Amino acid sequence: MNSVNKVILVGRLGADPEVRYTGSGTPVAHFRMATNETWTGKDGNKEERTEWHRIVAWGKLGEICGEYLGKGRQVFVEGKLRTNSWETKEGEKRYTTEITAANVVFLGGRGTSTGQEHEELPQPGTLSADNTQGQAENYSADEDVPF
Numbered sequence: 675m676n677s678v679n680k681v682i683l684v685g686r687l688g689a690d691p692e693v694r695y696t697g698s699g700t701p702v703a704h705f706r707m708a709t710n711e712t713w714t715g716k717d718g719n720k721e722e723r724t725e726w727h728r729i730v731a732w733g734k735l736g737e738i739c740g741e742y743l744g745k746g747r748q749v750f751v752e753g754k755l756r757t758n759s760w761e762t763k764e765g766e767k768r769y770t771t772e773i774t775a776a777n778v779v780f781l782g783g784r785g786t787s788t789g790q791e792h793e794e795l796p797q798p799g800t801l802s803a804d805n806t807q808g809q810a811e812n813y814s815a816d817e818d819v820p821f
Contacts, residue, residue, distance in 0.1 A: 679754040681773050683727060684781070685709040687747050691731075693740030703736035705729050705743065707751065728772035729753070739778055750779035 691705035707729050712722045729751055731739045743749065753775040760768055 681751075681753050681755055683707060683709055683751045683773070685727070685748070685751075687743055687745050687749065688726065690744050691736075691740045693736060700733060701737040701740070703729075703731040703739040705731075705739065707749065727751075728770065729775055730756075730772050731775040731778065735775060735778065739775075742780065743778075747780070748782035750777075750781055751775050752777040 685707045688706040688708050691703045693701055693703045695701055707727045709725050709727065710722060711725070712720060715721045730736075751773060753773045755771060756774050757769055757771045759770075762768055
């Protein structure tokens, strides 16, 4: 039986995306996204929990996210979980889990981006990584990544 690795999130960006480039010139956008959950506790008081998610978008999708998304912008992200590991200078093994975006839908307003306003900003619309999705899987560890 096949397994499924799919994540769907709707939330707001905690900071402007950071776009970097691999040694071969492939754009990679990294951004943090918050999702909130609210409920009424046993004592009748409203309670809230915020979860922070690391999002990575490759290729043209990453480039567009870096250009148009900003802190506070509400987005829908569809992708898959990926855990990466590395070793610190002290020899300790570290792990991070992030979502590799396959689709991004811009929701709501522009948020409070610290960059200049873009008049051509796509209003609610979908960006897809269909033509760049394989780049993350085909990434070589020998390739020079600036982060």
